[in-house]
Every structure is written in C-alpha cells, then in structure tokens.
Amino acid sequence: MKSGFIAICGRPNAGKSTLMNCIIGEKVAIVSSKPQTTRTKILGVRTGEDYQLVLIDTPGIHKPHNKLGKRMEKYIYTATQDIDALLYVVDCNIKDEELELEKEALAGLKTSDVPVILAINKIDTVEKLQLLPILDKLQGLYNFSAIVPISAQNNENIEQLLDNLRETLPEGPKFFPDDTLTDQPERQIVAEYIREKALRLLNREIPHGIAVEIEKMKEKENGSYEILAAIYCEKQSHKGIIIGKGGEKLKKIGTFARRDIEKFLNAKVYLELWVRVKEDWRNRENFITDIGFE
Numbered sequence: 001m002k003s004g005f006i007a008i009c010g011r012p013n014a015g016k017s018t019l020m021n022c023i024i025g026e027k028v029a030i031v032s033s034k035p036q037t038t039r040t041k042i043l044g045v046r047t048g049e050d051y052q053l054v055l056i057d058t059p060g061i062h063k064p065h066n067k068l069g070k071r072m073e074k075y076i077y078t079a080t081q082d083i084d085a086l087l088y089v090v091d092c093n094i095k096d097e098e099l100e101l102e103k104e105a106l107a108g109l110k111t112s113d114v115p116v117i118l119a120i121n122k123i124d125t126v127e128k129l130q131l132l133p134i135l136d137k138l139q140g141l142y143n144f145s146a147i148v149p150i151s152a153q154n155n156e157n158i159e160q161l162l163d164n165l166r167e168t169l170p171e172g173p174k175f176f177p178d179d180t181l182t183d184q185p186e187r188q189i190v191a192e193y194i195r196e197k198a199l200r201l202l203n204r205e206i207p208h209g210i211a212v213e214i215e216k217m218k219e220k221e222n223g224s225y226e227i228l229a230a231i232y233c234e235k236q237s238h239k240g241i242i243i244g245k246g247g248e249k250l251k252k253i254g255t256f257a258r259r260d261i262e263k264f265l266n267a268k269v270y271l272e273l274w275v276r277v278k279e280d281w282r283n284r285e286n287f288i289t290d291i292g293f294e
C-alpha cells in the first residue's frame with residue numbers, strides 16, 4: 001500500500017483545480033477563467049486498490065493585495081507542510097517574461113526536501129511540435145523529479161502523471177475511508193458552486209470582490225432542499241450589476257447554480273439568492289473568518 005499527501009501548487013489559472021477534479025473524477029473544486037478562483041485549500045482523495053493519493057488544491061501563487069490574499073497565502077504555506085510530494089502546475093502557454101515569476105514561486109514554496117513533479121498543462125492548446133521547446137524552457141526552472149505534459153481538461157496523459165505520483169509516494173496506510181472524495185462540508189461546496197457561476201457570469205473587477213454565504217440550508221421531509229444564500233459584494237454599484245436589468249443576471253446565476261447543486265445533492269433544490277454589500281470585506285479579518293476562511 002502506497003499513500004501520501006500531495007500539494008497542487010502553481011500560479012493563478014494554471015489549471016490546478018481542473019487537474020484535481022480530473023484526478024478525483026468529481027468536481028470538488030470550482031473552476032473559472034478568472035485568476036484567484038480557489039481561495040482556500042481543498043482536499044481531494046483518490047483511492048485505488050493499492051494506493052491512496054491525498055491531494056491538496058491551493059490558491060494560485062500571487063502577491064497579496066489585501067487580507068483575503070494574505071489568508072490565501074497562508075493556505076498555500078500550510079498546505080505545503082508535511083507533504084510527501086508537490087505537484088507544480090504550469091500553463092504551457094507561458095511567456096518568456098513569466099519564467100522568472102515561476103522561478104520565484106517555486107523558490108517561495110521551500111520544497112527542498114520533497115520531490116516536485118511538474119505538470120505542463122493545457123497541451124490541447126498547442127501543436128505537438130511546439131511542446132519540445134516549452135519543455136526545454138521549463139526544465140531549467142527547478143530540479144524536478146518528473147515532468148509530464150498533460151491536458152487536465154481533456155484527460156490527456158493523466159494516467160502517466162498518476163504513475164509518477166504513485167511512484168513518489170512512500171509505503172503507508174489509508175488516511176481516509178475508501179469512499180471519501182473531499183473534506184469539504186456540503187454547505188461549503190454549495191456556496192462554492194454559487195460563487196463559480198457568479199465568477200463565470202460577471203466581468204472585470206467584480207468577481208474578485210465576491211463571497212458567498214449559505215444562510216440557511218434545510219432538507220425537507222420530501223427529500224428536497226431549501227437553500228438561502230447571500231452573495232456579498234463590496235460596493236452598492238456592484239450590487240446592481242450582479243442583480244442585472246430586471247434581476248436577470250442574478251436569476252441566471254441562480255439557475256445555473258441550482259442545476260449543479262441538484263446534481264451534487266441528488267435532490268430537488270429551491271434556491272434563493274440575495275445580494276448584500278459589505279464594503280471592503282476583503283480587508284475585514286472577522287468577516288473573512290465568519291464566511292468560512294478559518
């Protein structure tokens with residue numbers, strides 16, 4: 001039996017959460033094209049006949065601009081303590097001027113005592129011939145124990161990556177029961193699904209200033225759920241944009257979120273969304289803690 005903890009790290013938007021979902025086979029972490037989608041560390045477990053991989057998805061490495069950003073940085077730090085391996089994810093479309101940022105990010109992780117596997121992601125977006133020079137560029141960044149080009153979105157080369165991950169793990173026991181997929185409570189997954197739809201349907205700077213809190217979640221006698229959630233934003237003007245003309249935007253967020261939540265809970269869901277303004281909440285330590293960032 002091989003088992004161990006593997007942190008998934010990398011810069012924003014590299015595809016870390018997509019990769020974790022792909023390995024777990026279930027959507028445990030939300031995904032969007034906006035950077036800093038993941039705000040906390042999220043555990044995902046994959047159990048096989050003779051192995052158990054405990055993956056920890058983390059926020060993208062960036063310079064924090066507020067207290068929320070600092071919290072996110074802390075999550076990356078704690079996620080990389082006491083691990084057996086680190087899976088570093090890079091978007092293959094990296095520009096030359098970004099190489100230095102990757103180098104700094106890797107150095108900041110202080111991983112000198114654990115093997116680091118590099119996953120070069122999104123190879124579905126480049127010609128096969130282009131891969132060689134990209135590989136060449138990236139292998140100089142660090143003394144990686146393995147380099148695997150993948151497409152997390154298209155499930156390409158994931159088996160090879162899994163082989164590499166299993167090889168680096170030590171002999172050990174299962175840490176979780178066979179059917180465990182994540183450590184996130186149901187309420188948090190529901191809140192994250194709502195945030196994902198908001199991220200995807202809103203433009204520009206608003207998505208970063210959004211938080212979702214489940215105010216009520218009740219299972220009724222007939223098995224359906226009643227969920228009341230608040231979408232927090234930082235400005236009155238943002239509230240109007242989130243609600244949209246005639247409430248259309250909010251309705252769309254709700255419709256898409258409800259579909260995902262129903263699939264996840266395997267039940268009918270009645271979802272009510274409210275938009276609330278909390279000025280500068282990303283700098284309010286207590287509020288950040290209250291909405292679930294412990």
Ligand SMILES: Nc1nc2c(ncn2[C@@H]2O[C@H](COP(=O)(O)OP(=O)(O)OP(=O)(O)O)[C@@H](O)[C@H]2O)c(=O)[nH]1
Pocket residue numbers: 010011012013014015016017018019030031032033034035036037038039058059060061121122123124125150151152153154
């Ligand atoms: N074409 C392509 N797109 C991908 C692939 N993997 C992820 N993406 C897209 O890249 C974007 C970012 O994906 P995420 O999984 O949210 O990235 P992340 O690294 O977790 O981002 P943060 O949580 O913000 O740090 C999304 O639009 C994904 O659909 C891939 O293999 N190919």
Ligand SMILES: [Mg+2]
Pocket residue numbers: 016017018029030037038057058059060
């Ligand atoms: Mg993510």
